[in-house]
Amino acid sequence: MTDMALVVAVGIVTFASRVSYLWRPRRTTHAQPFLDLFPLALFVSLATVGLATPDGAFTVGPGLAAAVGGVVGAAVGRRSIVWVVAFGTATFYLARLL
Amino acid sequence: MMDRSSLVKGMRDAAGLAPALFAFGVLFGVLAVDRGMSPWLAVASSAIILSGAAQFALVGLLPAGPGAVLVAVTGLALRHVPMSAALARLLPADLSRVRRLALAYVLVDETFGLTVVAARRSQVVVADYKTGADVMLVVNWLAGTAAGAGLGSMVDPTRFRLGELFPLLFLGLAAPLVRGRRAWVTAGMAAAAALVAAQVLPPAWQVTAAAVVAAGVGSRFRD
Numbered sequence: 001m002t003d004m005a006l007v008v009a010v011g012i013v014t015f016a017s018r019v020s021y022l023w024r025p026r027r028t029t030h031a032q033p034f035l036d037l038f039p040l041a042l043f044v045s046l047a048t049v050g051l052a053t054p055d056g057a058f059t060v061g062p063g064l065a066a067a068v069g070g071v072v073g074a075a076v077g078r079r080s081i082v083w084v085v086a087f088g089t090a091t092f093y094l095a096r097l098l
Numbered sequence: 099m100m101d102r103s104s105l106v107k108g109m110r111d112a113a114g115l116a117p118a119l120f121a122f123g124v125l126f127g128v129l130a131v132d133r134g135m136s137p138w139l140a141v142a143s144s145a146i147i148l149s150g151a152a153q154f155a156l157v158g159l160l161p162a163g164p165g166a167v168l169v170a171v172t173g174l175a176l177r178h179v180p181m182s183a184a185l186a187r188l189l190p191a192d193l194s195r196v197r198r199l200a201l202a203y204v205l206v207d208e209t210f211g212l213t214v215v216a217a218r219r220s221q222v223v224v225a226d227y228k229t230g231a232d233v234m235l236v237v238n239w240l241a242g243t244a245a246g247a248g249l250g251s252m253v254d255p256t257r258f259r260l261g262e263l264f265p266l267l268f269l270g271l272a273a274p275l276v277r278g279r280r281a282w283v284t285a286g287m288a289a290a291a292a293l294v295a296a297q298v299l300p301p302a303w304q305v306t307a308a309a310v311v312a313a314g315v316g317s318r319f320r321d
Contacts, residue, residue, distance in 0.1 A: 004139060007142065013175050014152050014178070017179055019199065022182050033280075033317035034313050035183050039275060041288040042180075047266070048292035049295070049308070050268065054301075063262045067266065079273040079276065
């Protein structure tokens with residue numbers, strides 16, 4: 001398989017998963033609570049896994065400090081994305097200096 | 099007819115993510131060329147796949163062969179199925195197929211998160227808001243990839259360690275959604291499940307598995 005063919009295959013797998021429910025509108029009332037909560041679960045999972053090193057370990061460092069700063073920003077800024085990112089980024093670079 | 103204010107709001111909100119997306123694109127471009135991809139194929143992969151996680155898995159696993167790449171990408175892509183269902187619920191039933199295909203093409207974590215938050219917090223036309231955010235994302239992702247692929251090893255995008263700020267971005271997208279007991283349980287469960295998944299599952303399956311488990315457990319609770 002050439003690299004180009006592999007890129008197209010990966011594109012097909014990715015697009016197929018994305019279009020699954022968008023192609024035809026369907027009622028999914030039985031799954032509504034799950035779907036309501038899935039975005040939150042997804043972002044917390046992405047954030048948590050993103051803090052791990054490639055071997056799955058969690059170490060104390062600027063990345064973890066940024067997450068703590070982000071949580072503080074969320075509390076101070078009434079859960080605003082801007083506050084989370086601003087506090088977290090400031091904490092990240094501060095932790096790198098220390 | 100598009101709602102101009104929703105479109106512009108989507109672009110404006112996504113503009114805040116632009117530097118990180120561009121830098122991430124540069125990182126991918128540099129890495130792809132370093133792993134033997136031609137610059138044009140690196141850019142083409144960003145246009146065809148349009149998924150940072152899948153593209154990094156692709157270049158990272160290229161030496162292991164197409165089978166390993168496709169297994170990893172399938173694990174990463176499975177999270178799009180509930181994302182697709184959640185977004186579909188926010189769209190009007192009479193939205194054209196062409197618009198639906200376009201929205202599916204750019205069903206990416208970042209703009210999906212912005213759209214879900216905007217739909218809950220403000221009066222926007224969801225399809226138009228997401229289109230605006232998607233345009234900003236695609237432009238920055240492609241421009242970043244092209245810059246990285248073109249400049250190659252002349253730049254060191256890891257210098258500012260912007261990649262380490264991505265968890266923060268996702269934390270920011272999660273924060274507005276944490277309201278009520280059920281949401282708190284889900285957030286706690288997602289963090290716990292991700293901690294466990296990072297220890298026991300291959301990287302490509304960690305996020306999908308943790309998110310599905312957490313949303314499944316959370317949906318059993320009442321607010």
